[in-house]
Every structure is written in structure tokens, then in C-alpha cells.
Amino acid sequence: MALPIKGCSLTCAVALFLMLLSTTTHCTTSIRRAISAERRMAASLIRLHFHDCFVQGCDASILLEDSASIKSEVNAGQNKDSVRGFDVIENAKKEVESICPGIVSCADILAVASRDASVAVTLVDVAAPPMLAPLDLVTPNQLDNNYFKNLIQKKSLLQSDQILYSGAPTKDIVTEYSKSRSTFSSDFASAMVKMGDIEPLNGSAGGIRKICKVVN
Known part of the structure; x- marks a missing residue:
């Protein structure tokens, strides 16, 4: 997240940084509460960020509901009755707006949610409902x-x-990651950052919504 601070004094810039740090902390707390309440939400938030970024960039457009001028991405075949976690993002946005209105975008919050979700499933167990079959039988x-x-x-x-292990080049990647958890974790983190940089809206091209599901 980049903010314009042109013409802002050093004191102003420091104050802005401290305000954003406090805001991010509140956002993170809200997201982690949601993941603690439903552990499967972690994977849902990561997927929500992925589905947003791969359709015309990371602009939080997947959060928008249908309107007279908007055909929601949520109702697309790949997303309908599948993507979830919208309430988590809205609740985090509400907390952020109460502290620092009009500064942190919905796309920023979605990226932070994905980051915190990744941390959650790396460090703690995430219990899946019993009717779901795990893709990883060991952990x-x-x-x-x-x-x-x-x-x-x-x-x-x-x-x-x-099929990923059936031939090059994916077979070599599978072998490498199977031998080194740290390599996989590092590459995963790097890939998430790169994905989050896909065509973000800057300046007048975008806007900071007060409520993520509707335009201002």
C-alpha cells in the first residue's frame, strides 16, 4: 500500500506511519478472530484474494455486488456458491474506517487478510469439516x-x-519442494507478493470504498 505524502513534513509522515500501523493491527486482529472462529476461513481468504487478482488485477472487484452498472464477479461460474469470506473483509474494513477513514482500500484489506490467513495455516492447525476429504493426508x-x-x-x-509429478518441468518442482519446506514457504510467500502486485489501481484510476461491496 502506497500513500501520497508529498508536502507532508517529517512529523506528519511519522504520524501517518503510526496511524497506519495502528490501523493494520486492528485489521489483523479482526481477521485473526474470524479465522479462530472458523479455521477453514483461512483457505477461503487466500482463495478470495487469488480470484480477485486473476481477473483484471488486484482491485477488490470480486467484493462488489450486482447493481444497475455492475455485473458481479461473484456470480461467475467459477465463483458462484464457492468463494466466501466477504463478511470477514467487510468487518475488517469497518474497523479500519472507524480508526482511519478513507485511507486503506478494500484491496489492501483483502491482501492483508490473505497474508494473515497464510500465517495462520502455516503456524496452527486448521480443522476442516468432516464431510470434506483432505488433499493432504499427512498434515x-x-x-x-x-x-x-x-x-x-x-x-x-x-x-x-x-499429473504434476508425471513429467518435466513440474516434476522437478515437486521434487524440490518435497525436499525443502523452507524453499516452498519462501517461494509461496514470494508468489503471493507478486500476485498482489498484478495491475493495482493507482491515483484517479481507482477509489477507496467506504463499504467494500458497493461503490461510493
């Missing part, structure tokens, strides 16, 4: 490299996943 509740170890052992639940 189904964590974001680690056992998924790749399972592919090598031909234990993937989905044939479409198992």
Missing part, C-alpha cells in the same frame, strides 16, 4: 510441503494433481 490442516511428498508417493486424492 491436512497445515500449509507445508507434505502435499508434494504425497505426490511422489502417488497418494494424491486428485488425478489432476498427481
Whole structure:
């Protein structure tokens, strides 16, 4: 997130930084509460960020509801009755707006939510509902490299996943990640940052919504 501080004194810039730090802390707290209440929400927030960024960039457009001028991405075939976590983003936005109105965009909050969700599933267990089959049979509740170890052992639940270990170049990637959790974690973090930089709206091209599901 970049903010214009042209013409702002050093004292002003420091004050702005401290305000944003406090705001991000409140946003993070709200998101982590939601993940604690429903552990599966972590994966949903990561997916929500992914689906937003891969349709014309990371602009939080996936959060917009249908209107006279907007055809919501939520109702697209790939998203309908599938993507979730909208209330978590709206609640975080509401908390941020109460502290620092008109500064932090919905796209920023969606990115922070994805980051915090990634941390949550890396460090703690995330229990899935009993009717869902885990894609990783060894550590189904964590974001680690056992998924790749399972592919090598031909234990993937989905044939479409198992194909990743059937030939180059993906076979070499699977092998590398299966041997090093740190390499996978580092590359995953780097990929998330790169994804978050896909065509962000800057200046007059975008706007900071007060409520993420509708335009101002």
C-alpha cells in the first residue's frame, strides 16, 4: 500500500506511519478472530484474494455486488456458491474506517487478510469439516510441503494433481519442494507478493470504498 505524502513534513509522515500501523493491527486482529472462529476461513481468504487478482488485477472487484452498472464477479461460474469470506473483509474494513477513514482500500484489506490467513495455516492447525476429504493426508490442516511428498508417493486424492509429478518441468518442482519446506514457504510467500502486485489501481484510476461491496 502506497500513500501520497508529498508536502507532508517529517512529523506528519511519522504520524501517518503510526496511524497506519495502528490501523493494520486492528485489521489483523479482526481477521485473526474470524479465522479462530472458523479455521477453514483461512483457505477461503487466500482463495478470495487469488480470484480477485486473476481477473483484471488486484482491485477488490470480486467484493462488489450486482447493481444497475455492475455485473458481479461473484456470480461467475467459477465463483458462484464457492468463494466466501466477504463478511470477514467487510468487518475488517469497518474497523479500519472507524480508526482511519478513507485511507486503506478494500484491496489492501483483502491482501492483508490473505497474508494473515497464510500465517495462520502455516503456524496452527486448521480443522476442516468432516464431510470434506483432505488433499493432504499427512498434515491436512497445515500449509507445508507434505502435499508434494504425497505426490511422489502417488497418494494424491486428485488425478489432476498427481499429473504434476508425471513429467518435466513440474516434476522437478515437486521434487524440490518435497525436499525443502523452507524453499516452498519462501517461494509461496514470494508468489503471493507478486500476485498482489498484478495491475493495482493507482491515483484517479481507482477509489477507496467506504463499504467494500458497493461503490461510493
